[in-house]
Amino acid sequence: MNVIIDTDPGIDDAVALSVILNNDCFNVQLITTVAGNVTVEKTTKNALKIADFFHATVPIAAGASRPLIKTFEDAARIHGESGMAGYEFAEPTRQPSVQTAVEAWHELLTQSSEKITLILTGSYTNFALWYREYPKDAAKIDKVIAMGGTLSSGNMTSAAEFNVFTDPDAAKILLASELPITMIGLDVTLKALVNQKWLDDISALNQSGSMIASLISHYNDRHVDGWPLHDVNTIGYLCHPDFYQAKRLWVDVITDGPAIGETVADIRAAYHQGQTNVTVVTDINQPAFAQWLKTEISLMLR
Ligand code: BDR
Ligand code: CA
Numbered sequence: 001m002n003v004i005i006d007t008d009p010g011i012d013d014a015v016a017l018s019v020i021l022n023n024d025c026f027n028v029q030l031i032t033t034v035a036g037n038v039t040v041e042k043t044t045k046n047a048l049k050i051a052d053f054f055h056a057t058v059p060i061a062a063g064a065s066r067p068l069i070k071t072f073e074d075a076a077r078i079h080g081e082s083g084m085a086g087y088e089f090a091e092p093t094r095q096p097s098v099q100t101a102v103e104a105w106h107e108l109l110t111q112s113s114e115k116i117t118l119i120l121t122g123s124y125t126n127f128a129l130w131y132r133e134y135p136k137d138a139a140k141i142d143k144v145i146a147m148g149g150t151l152s153s154g155n156m157t158s159a160a161e162f163n164v165f166t167d168p169d170a171a172k173i174l175l176a177s178e179l180p181i182t183m184i185g186l187d188v189t190l191k192a193l194v195n196q197k198w199l200d201d202i203s204a205l206n207q208s209g210s211m212i213a214s215l216i217s218h219y220n221d222r223h224v225d226g227w228p229l230h231d232v233n234t235i236g237y238l239c240h241p242d243f244y245q246a247k248r249l250w251v252d253v254i255t256d257g258p259a260i261g262e263t264v265a266d267i268r269a270a271y272h273q274g275q276t277n278v279t280v281v282t283d284i285n286q287p288a289f290a291q292w293l294k295t296e297i298s299l300m301l302r
Contacts, residue, residue, distance in 0.1 A: 008036030086218025160261030
């Protein structure tokens with residue numbers, strides 16, 4: 001599967017990148033970065049560090065340094081000042097592409113003879129900037145798999161999930177794009193937990209496992225039963241849709257006021273008369289997910 005992954009590493013993003021760069025089902029053609037968990041300078045450096053760790057030469061292009069309208073607020077309290085607390089990576093051996101994320105998407109999509117899947121694990125600002133500038137490129141998108149949103153409560157405010165809260169105006173553009181979108185939100189990702197025993201198990205597997213375990217153990221998003229690995233569910237869903245439940249819904253996003261960043265689903269199909277704009281993933285088989293991820297790590301080349 002040809003993919004572009006747009007990301008803001010971020011500890012759970014780093015896990016997602018580690019898996020996708022090592023799984024032969026994916027042909028990762030481009031990594032782009034966005035401001036989110038930390039600044040775009042840091043998320044770009046972190047993506048370069050992860051690529052270097054796995055000797056991956058995929059192009060990496062830096063994207064938006066701030067949301068479309070809203071003020072930028074990072075999540076360094078969760079992911080550490082660097083965005084990848086817990087592991088001392090070597091300094092990157094290369095620079096990001098000279099192109100911006102949007103120009104890199106445009107060039108790749110116009111030159112590609114095959115359709116490409118977009119995986120979004122940060123806010124959707126790069127998507128929005130690209131879609132406004134180059135809407136005709138959308139014909140080359142196979143599907144969009146985005147981590148974000150919630151049908152229940154949020155992790156930034158009582159109503160809003162972080163990626164949507166970071167740039168609700170971009171989320172609105174994504175949801176209105178009429179592309180085939182799948183959203184995997186907190187309803188699922190807060191159940192995608194790994195615990196200390198799982199970290200001990202992967203640490204013993206190989207260098208990749210010990211790097212990932214060290215990052216997760218510094219991930220300040222610990223819940224009673226473990227750490228939620230939000231972003232890697234995008235990859236989990238693409239590899240194993242059978243681990244997940246999903247339904248078609250109409251979803252919109254609130255872009256101002258006290259509920260800013262809330263994703264509102266027309267659960268009763270009352271407002272949009274049965275029309276839908278997104279596949280919302282609603283549940284996960286957590287044991288199957290955790291076992292799959294452990295196996296993916298065990299197969300990593302380092
Ligand atoms: C999302 O917020 C970020 O902190 C994580 O990387 C994930 O993409 C979860 O709400
Ligand atoms: Ca992320």
